[in-house]
Amino acid sequence: MxxxxxxxxxxxxxxxxxxxxxxxxxxxxxxxxxxxxxxxxxxxxxxxxxxxxxxxxxxxxxxxxxxxxxxxxxxxxxxxxxxxxxxxxxxxxxxxxxxxxxxxxxxxxxxxxxxxxxxxxxxxxxDIGVHLDLKTFFSTHKPSDDEAVAMGRALGTFLVDFHSKAADTESKAKLMEPFENEQARMIIQAAVHDRVGTILAGVNSLSADTLQAATESAKAFGAELMESRETLIMGDFWPGNIIVESDATGRYLGKLWIVDWEVCRYGLRAMDVGQFSAEAYLLSHFRNPVARSMLTAFHRAYVTGFLKGKPEGLRRTFMRQVSVQFGSHIVAWAEFAGWTKDQQKLEEILKVAATYIENATEQDNWESGELAELADFLHSTDN
CATH class of the missing domain: 3.30.200 (Phosphorylase Kinase; domain 1)
Structure with a gap:
């Protein structure tokens, strides 16, 4: 050699x-x-x-x-x-x-x-071939509502199965040390949660109270992510890392490839759920409303697999964590990722995100906002 x-x-x-x-x-x-x-x-x-x-x-x-x-x-x-x-x-x-x-x-x-x-x-x-990632696919194509639902269901079912298997005692004993990945923890905290306050400070119409509350909540959640070893997470579960296998006409062929696992580590499952929820929401809001059907199906599959029959305290904790990650991700990436060049629209979306971070413990906020379907599914899995 x-x-x-x-x-x-x-x-x-x-x-x-x-x-x-x-x-x-x-x-x-x-x-x-x-x-x-x-x-x-x-x-x-x-x-x-x-x-x-x-x-x-x-x-x-x-x-x-x-x-x-x-x-x-x-x-x-x-x-x-x-x-x-x-x-x-x-x-x-x-x-x-x-x-x-x-x-x-x-x-x-x-x-x-x-x-x-x-x-x-x-x-x-x-080499899985020349195909579009999920974000580009929804931005440039017109998948049917049925296709969007199928994608969301498949992703939610996979993710909850992935999290659940890696959370059991045997998996943790064998996988936690190999997937400690301290570097990834530090990168995510610095790139997302530690930046929330700085970015929101530039939103003129945001109240001082909301700015302070959102900043503190995001930082606290970032610290929680650093400490948690709940389960193995993909760590960068967003549409850009999901490849859609399609034919020459752009028709979805029923296969999704999940790539770029370099920040995979033990952490909070809500990190993956919140990140995907934020990206799918932005996709539906700015590019293609059909992506909302994908997000709804994703939430339904994940919640059914994870929380069916689980105690109320676990549900509320999970929703709080998802809400903070949802809002923090939008704040950190909405402008950087180029979702909109319209400053007014950008400020509006940042205010929505700040509200989710600030009021993550408020159940009324879940049931009336962008995560309403997720809240509904939390309540529909009591048995």
């Missing part, structure tokens, strides 16, 4: 040379790489091989991590992040009983691992 220290793995030539000289002898020869857009943290390419991989295709996706962001070298980030993605993909590939079983003919999938080199680090994974 060649010493790769002299290769610049951030370049096309460097990564191709690495693949040619370093992959195991039973792999087909890499002949071409094409840099892919959208990789913020890592350098990502589609690699073409002279022969077929084990999935029958002659292409795969290669990811390389440097100790900084691929799209901003001034931002430092430990390369250990790639280890967590490798670990979770391996567990799924081995059909670990600690995680949900994902049948080949089912609606939810994760890519298969072909090769991992922790020293570089380089990860070679299955």
């Amino acid at each position: 060649r010493n790769t220290a002299d290769l610049d793995l951030t370049t096309d030539a460097g990564i191709l040379s690495y693949l040619v000289t370093t992959l195991p002898a039973d792999f087909p020869r890499a002949v071409e790489v094409t840099r892919l857009s959208g990789g913020h943290a890592n350098f990502v390419w589609r690699v073409k091989f002279a022969g077929t991989m084990e999935d029958g295709k002659n292409t795969a996706i290669v990811k390389h991590a440097e100790p900084f962001l691929a799209d901003d070298r001034d931002v430092l980030l430990g390369t250990i992040r790639m280890k967590y993605e490798y670990e979770i993909y391996t567990l799924f590939a081995n059909r670990s009983p600690l995680l949900p079983y994902l049948p080949e003919d089912g609606p939810i999938h994760v890519p298969k691992i072909f090769h991992y080199d922790p020293a570089t680090p380089v990860l070679l994974v299955q």
